[in-house]
Amino acid sequence: MTETAGPDQVAGPERVASAEQIGLSAREAAAPVAPQPAVAPQAAVAPQAAAVKSPGRDAASWARKVERLEVDPREGVRGTNVAGRRLTGPVQGFGKMWQKSYRMNVGSKIEPEQAIATWKEHFPEFWPKGNRFAGALTGINPGDVALLDLAIGGGVKLSTGVFVLYADAESFTLMTPQGHMFAGWITFAAEREGDDTVVSAQVLMRANDPIYELGMTFGGHKKEDKFWAATMVALGHRLGVPDPKVATTTTCVDSKRQWRNAGNIWHNSAIRSVFQTIAAPVKSLGRMLRHDKGDGKQASKGAT
Amino acid sequence: MGAPVITMDVRRIGDEVAVVDIKGEVTAACEPVLMSAYEAASDGKTSRLVLNFAGLEYMNSGGIGMLVTLLVRANRQRQQLAAYGLSDHYREIFELTRLDEAITIYDSEESALNGVAR
Numbered sequence: 001m002t003e004t005a006g007p008d009q010v011a012g013p014e015r016v017a018s019a020e021q022i023g024l025s026a027r028e029a030a031a032p033v034a035p036q037p038a039v040a041p042q043a044a045v046a047p048q049a050a051a052v053k054s055p056g057r058d059a060a061s062w063a064r065k066v067e068r069l070e071v072d073p074r075e076g077v078r079g080t081n082v083a084g085r086r087l088t089g090p091v092q093g094f095g096k097m098w099q100k101s102y103r104m105n106v107g108s109k110i111e112p113e114q115a116i117a118t119w120k121e122h123f124p125e126f127w128p129k130g131n132r133f134a135g136a137l138t139g140i141n142p143g144d145v146a147l148l149d150l151a152i153g154g155g156v157k158l159s160t161g162v163f164v165l166y167a168d169a170e171s172f173t174l175m176t177p178q179g180h181m182f183a184g185w186i187t188f189a190a191e192r193e194g195d196d197t198v199v200s201a202q203v204l205m206r207a208n209d210p211i212y213e214l215g216m217t218f219g220g221h222k223k224e225d226k227f228w229a230a231t232m233v234a235l236g237h238r239l240g241v242p243d244p245k246v247a248t249t250t251t252c253v254d255s256k257r258q259w260r261n262a263g264n265i266w267h268n269s270a271i272r273s274v275f276q277t278i279a280a281p282v283k284s285l286g287r288m289l290r291h292d293k294g295d296g297k298q299a300s301k302g303a304t
Numbered sequence: 305m306g307a308p309v310i311t312m313d314v315r316r317i318g319d320e321v322a323v324v325d326i327k328g329e330v331t332a333a334c335e336p337v338l339m340s341a342y343e344a345a346s347d348g349k350t351s352r353l354v355l356n357f358a359g360l361e362y363m364n365s366g367g368i369g370m371l372v373t374l375l376v377r378a379n380r381q382r383q384q385l386a387a388y389g390l391s392d393h394y395r396e397i398f399e400l401t402r403l404d405e406a407i408t409i410y411d412s413e414e415s416a417l418n419g420v421a422r
Binding site: 062087165166175187202 | 361362363364365366369372373375376379380393396397399400401402403405406
């Protein structure tokens with residue numbers, strides 16, 4: 001792993017991370033022109049109204065604004081800790097702000113669009129064993145909410161989700177809700193570098209609350225690095241790369257913790273998932289008892 | 305990586321306020337341009353920085369990430385960051401990513417300058 005000194009470690013203007021490090025996809029700018037929604041009628045009638053501008057050509061790639069997440073139940077995941085939650089970006093997080101980049105050269109034969117199409121289509125299949133990503137049946141599109149069950153040890157699955165913030169032919173970005181381990185987003189992109197195509201996962205995040213920050217400090221970052229490296233190696237194999245290698249770069253963008261957001265702990269999905277795991281057998285026992293009671297009543301009705 | 309299709313001009317309004325006029329495409333690729341504009345705008349005693357997005361033509365998730373990094377730098381220098389000139393679409397993106405909670409959005413340059421002067 002290459003540890004890059006971030007703005008906090010290096011003095012002077014050059015301390016800002018490079019475009020590649022911050023960049024989530026430079027080639028997104030060259031993406032095909034998205035179909036534009038119809039121009040608002042009042043703009044056509046009154047073009048002098050400067051406040052009414054046509055939507056940008058990226059309009060179709062961005063999700064529409066949501067206040068709180070809405071989810072449909074999905075097969076195979078618990079699906080808790082997502083409905084009604086707000087999205088959280090690095091501004092709303094608690095811990096130090098990190099920028100991480102996982103990059104893999106997939107060779108010259110695979111086009112960036114092809115790599116991203118495969119990644120979108122098979123996204124859950126690339127996840128390491130024990131973790132589950134339940135997305136929409138239609139794939140990964142702006143505004144979709146996916147439900148996650150993540151293995152955190154001790155037989156507990158952390159139930160949370162992600163929101164598809166942005167998606168085009170060469171990249172897609174997932175943003176996290178309240179209660180997720182981190183507040184921020186992760187962009188999956190592919191671009192040509194010389195003759196080769198390079199795929200990348202780029203994370204911009206803060207731990208969401210003090211407990212997660214502690215967890216990230218003591219092994220969480222390493223675990224996350226392993227998770228995304230394993231995911232990308234699986235993608236590499238799917239794309240036919242004989243020996244996929246992932247280069248990881250980590251930059252601390254802001255070493256300050258945002259104590260004003262310490263209250264995020266209230267939404268902590270790990271804590272809630274532990275309680276939900278403990279409560280699950282009790283709940284199902286209660287359901288069974290109610291069911292038996294109902295059957296008993298029906299049986300006695302039948303007898304009379 | 306192609307050359308960024310963007311220009312950023314800095315205008316000083318008195319000693320403490322600088323306006324950055326952004327024209328073109330805000331993507332991760334234009335990070336060096338934005339950071340040089342920031343350096344130019346931060347000369348002297350600048351305590352308030354206003355970003356003019358009236359000329360914004362395109363922005364992707366990389367561009368939003370770059371604005372977050374700019375925000376961190378401005379916070380470190382105890383500078384206030386504001387924006388104006390956003391179309392409804394880009395204003396919605398600021399709200400969706402909750403960047404509007406850290407960068408105050410105004411409707412016009414006049415209201416932005418009045419707002420940051422407070």
